[in-house]
Amino acid sequence: MITEEKELTSIYKGGESARWVAQEIQKRWGDAAVMEYNPRTNCFTFNGWKQRGYHVRKGEKAIISHTFLRSAREVQKPDGSKETKFSSFPKNVFLFYHLQVEKNA
Secondary structure, eight states: OOOOOOHHHOSOOHHHHHHHHHHHHHHHHHHHHHHHHTTTTTTTEHHHHHHHTTEEEOOOOOOEEEEEEEEEEEEEETTTTEEEEEEEEEEEEEEEEGGEEEEEE
């Protein structure tokens, strides 16, 4: 298991998608692996691992997670005032668990 938690911390906080990822980890690697799972310290995107000095092993398949991106825009109301409107849309995120990566040489 990767122990450099301070260096590898993510801003991700978990939620429903973290449970989906945990289920997939359990299917692939079993109960012991899912007990180690922490979405903030050992499961990142391809580029997330690359930024941390790791590479995904050849042939590894991503764990697909889902998230929602939120955007804001200002809209002018009929009375001339401005209002901020928020919208969100789904996005797939492709993650790799720490068992799928190796430290760069």
